[in-house]
Amino acid sequence: MSSVRVCTRKDGSVYTQVLFREFDPAKGRRVQASVSFDDHKAALSWQKILDQVGPEKARAMLAAEETVQGEKTVTLNDSWAETYISGLTGVEQATRNRYRRYMANDIGPAMGDLPLPALCAATADQNTVVQEWVNEMEADGVAPKTIANKHGFLSGCLRAAVKRHLLPFNPCEDTKLPKRRRECVFLEPEEFDIVYEAAPAKWRPLTLFLVTTGARYSEATALRVGDIARNVDHEGNEFWTCRIAKAWKYTGTSDYKLGGPKTQRGYRTINIPKETVDALRLAGRNKDQLLFRTRNDKRIIPQQFHNLCWKPTMDQVAGRIGKRPRPHDLRHTCASWMLNNGAEITDVSAHLGHESIKTTVDVYGHLDRRSGHRASTAISRALVRTAVQKG
The missing domain is CATH 1.10.443.10 (Intergrase catalytic core)
Structure with missing residues (x-):
């Protein structure tokens, strides 16, 4: 697990270090590492991501976020998902409630605290966070139709974020979903x-x-x-x-x-x-x-x-x-x-x-x-x- 340390520079400015251990290929072992932030809240947010996905993915997500210059950090959990759900038209209240359950039980815990641009970052195996989330659900035995329903909601949510210029592209568009295994049965x-x-x-x-x-x-x-x-x-x-x-x-x-x-x-x-x-x-x-x-x-x-x-x-x-x-x-x-x-x-x-x-x-x-x-x-x-x- 990582830790946080608040430090002071010689000029009196304060910054926050996130301390963690990661594997160094050159040394063949895990070594102490750190990433510094001027914004303490941003440091705590990144620490949460780090503990959730590991150093390699967290660094990639941080790099992706930094490419979106001048953009306010927005996550699914803090505002965007609810903004999207509340703004939907032509849907039943039960549908909104179902979408909120998707966020609370499935999407939020997996990626809700990640900055939106970080959802587009590729991992070492060239998957996005979304693809790995789908893979994990499939491995846990979640039905293909259920996965498709949850992924469909997330795709709509992120498509709207692209239109608002909060994301460079929709990472759901290239996601490979598991095929439905239940065949139709026809009676003679x-x-x-x-x-x-x-x-x-x-x-x-x-x-x-x-x-x-x-x-x-x-x-x-x-x-x-x-x-x-x-x-x-x-x-x-x-x-x-x-x-x-x-x-x-x-x-x-x-x-x-x-x-x-x-x-x-x-x-x-x-x-x-x-x-x-x-x-x-x-x-x-x-x-x-x-x-x-x-x-x-x-x-x-x-x-x-x-x-x-x-x-x-x-x-x-x-x-x-x-x-x-x-x-x-x-x-x-x-x-x-x-x-x-x-x-x-x-x-x-x-x-x-x-x-x-x-x-x-x-x-x-x-x-x-x-x-x-x-x-x-x-x-x-x-x-x-x-x-x-x-x-």
């Missing part, structure tokens, strides 16, 4: 039949609705009876639609509130199969009543569906179908059924309410083999003129 229609028949009867309508609409759980359980509508086309054919314009939102407490869907394109009207409508038994129901509800006319929370329906059903059938999907995999299954039965990927994107077609392609593009078939057919035509075909 016959496999879903097994799941459906094993599910408790009272939960079957919700299970069928999730797989045939691809709605997110938070969207499906926010629907009212009146959101399901009977329609007739110009030829007199009956069809049914569902208007999705609400979803349950986490508030940071045990309470949830109704808000909009996850994305702007999440506001959508989708067609639903008559078989699904029949299972809902809408006749005689109040239009303002929750479509899926408890006996007390309350929303069905995810834990209820998981504990009372999904887990016991999976315990019963996982061995038979050779898979153990999550409830969210019903949404993936819906997409796979659409693609395997002639729907275009743009149709799937609109149906699921993805903000971007890129999301749909990235997740489900491998299921649509029509483009692959066209490619292989074109290659076959070319081979007709080669020695391969001629024998």
Whole structure:
């Protein structure tokens, strides 16, 4: 551990030395070293960094900070992160609270006291502080999605700092994030039949609705009876639609509130199969009543569906179908059924309410083999003129 010593020069000025030991390659051993500061507060701040990251990284960060001439020292902890969080627009209060928890529990302890320019300094292995923070979370077994969420917040925070000329560049932009290890699980229609028949009867309508609409759980359980509508086309054919314009939102407490869907394109009207409508038994129901509800006319929370329906059903059938999907995999299954039965990927994107077609392609593009078939057919035509075909 380092120590601090206040000293006086011959001219009477006072300065602060931070004393520590570091490895000297020339001598092959650790030796006493020091760094002096005219500002006592700056010395204490650097001492804290030194004890946290070690002499080599601390010196590199100090050098990076000194390249930003005349810039006031700003850290994530003392002001910038809160300034950024407070200034965000178009976000729920629960989101602000989550960001503050990221700062208090994850980012603050790791790099919150470092001057912002120091976050751009490269370490001996050419990593930034941000990359090493990500690596440490991965080594501790933090889920890739959780790492991506925390890194995404930090990246937005530092991007704003760049715009304010507090940073030369955003060190998050080149960070390599761990890949998500959880693969989507797709059920074949016959496999879903097994799941459906094993599910408790009272939960079957919700299970069928999730797989045939691809709605997110938070969207499906926010629907009212009146959101399901009977329609007739110009030829007199009956069809049914569902208007999705609400979803349950986490508030940071045990309470949830109704808000909009996850994305702007999440506001959508989708067609639903008559078989699904029949299972809902809408006749005689109040239009303002929750479509899926408890006996007390309350929303069905995810834990209820998981504990009372999904887990016991999976315990019963996982061995038979050779898979153990999550409830969210019903949404993936819906997409796979659409693609395997002639729907275009743009149709799937609109149906699921993805903000971007890129999301749909990235997740489900491998299921649509029509483009692959066209490619292989074109290659076959070319081979007709080669020695391969001629024998």
